[in-house]
Amino acid sequence: MILLFLTSGLFLGWSLGANDASNIFGSAVGSKMISFRKAAIIASIFVIIGAVLQGSGASVTLGKLGAVNALGGSFTVALAAGATVYLMTKFSLPVSTTQAIVGAIIGWNLFTGNRTDMSTLTQIISTWITGPVLGGAFAVVLYMILKTIKKKSSIHLIRFESYVRTGLVIVGAFGAYSLGANNIANVMGVFVPAFNLNDLDLGIITLSSSQQLFLLGGIAIATGIITYSNRVMEVVGNQIMELSSDAALVVVLAQALVLFIFSSSAFSSFIESTGLPPFPMVPVSSTQVIIGSIIGIGLYKGARNINFRIVGDIAKGWILTPVASGLIAFFSLFFVKNIFNINVGTGIAENGGSIIGNTASASSAHSISEIMGFLITGLLGLGIVILILYYFAERKKKNELRKSEEKFWNNLK
């Protein structure tokens, strides 16, 4: 039953994978620089790695906004955010998973009578503006550097494109890592306070309770990428402005950098050590950052090709998403609590911040840990098998192509 509550988080992870992975590899796949299959595999692997290794930073901030302290509450909050993302996507409105989850948590705070930490909320909202602005600034600077290098080096176009392609793979992997690190908080952050699992030893790495949740969330994102992001990838990038391959590389790199700096505690400490204010570790909307980056390049090029109607829609989404998600969460919590009689969480004492309410009990925690252990090992095993099968299928395809090529030239002779 407890694991069933996780399904809403996994659903949210799936929709995040389906929507946001397109931000990373969309322009590369749309411009046919990288095949969808290759992009999906790279994105899936690195999203999972990012989520497990660096996911905790942003989730702590989300926890400060509202520590959802009952599984029923976590389930409903994630479901409300997932439903908002799904509905807005269905009505072709630009949507941010980050804003959806923030809206849903505020909905939970209002329902349970918890105070919303205004400083954390301000911090999060400020990144909705600084994220795209920073993305745009990074994109312009990187684009200028790339253009200068291209002009001065007189590099052959084909060689340049091959470097861009390699760059897209590397930067895409970095982008996926940053997406996993930054956005896993949206997917699993609300479940962290409510779950207390035993450490899971996988031989090479020991996963803590939150890391196990992040791994599961990462796998859900990867599933979203593999199963649904294809159609989104093929249209993204060209919606606002048609991107060249080098602009695509710059946009993805700018987005990855922004996501990375908002989720790296090491970078934040480094900035603090120089006397500057530290970067808050906050989940940032990858969609908005990429839009900021594309607009940045568009403005640099003279703003002729920017589709401002889409930009207006995005601005509408900034207000609509958290409000809709908050309302859905509030009313869903009401139904879950009063009709299904499920505990959705209670108020948190102001003074000590101790969690009142039911987290997974100690006795059931052990069995849940065991099930989670089997689940994670099974899923990882399945992933490795799929990767091996993919490798052999690709090798077979290449051999067949080579043979048909040889046959063609022999016949021509």
Add this chain to the structure above:
Amino acid sequence: MALFTRTTKNLILKIDEFFDDIDLGLLVFREGIKSYLEKDMDAFERHILKVEQLESHADRLQRSIENEMITNSILPQHRGEVSSLIDVLDEIIDTIKSTLNEFRIETPEIPDSLNHNFISITESSVCAGEEIIPAARAYFKSPYTVREKLLKVYYFESETDKVSRETRRIIFQDMKDLDLAHKSHLRYIINHIEKISDTAQKAADLLSIMAIKIVM
């Protein structure tokens, strides 16, 4: 990744080789026409043979370049235009081969007084073709310089037009002793030689748009 680097290197070499074939074909064509006008038929046959080899090699390279670009998904955004450029450049060597074959099969009788005009038409037409090659190479290495290189193509194309117009005028208005069939035949041969510069201009139009797109 190593395999991919090799593919890229091979493709660059093939494109360069293709341009070399066109360049060499133009050179041989010029010499071929001179041999014909000097009535040195052995040299003329030798030049035809060389052009045929170059044309066949260029055809193979063209197929191979287009094939590799598609199978390895190279230059996905510019592939169509690069293929079109290679097609148009291949048309130049095709025209060279067919024109020399027209000379071999139809053996047009060119009056000695027109030798100089025919050499001038050939010279300027071949120059237009020769000038397109550095512009095409520049598209891949320094697209900012393509347009300035194309100016020479347009210049030689208009020179070819002028000289051939003047030659046609001489044939039809001044050379009263030639019969109409002979005049028409000479005009037909001039049109063939002129086609090289026309095709070079077609390639120049294409390249100038391609260059704008790539530097934008």
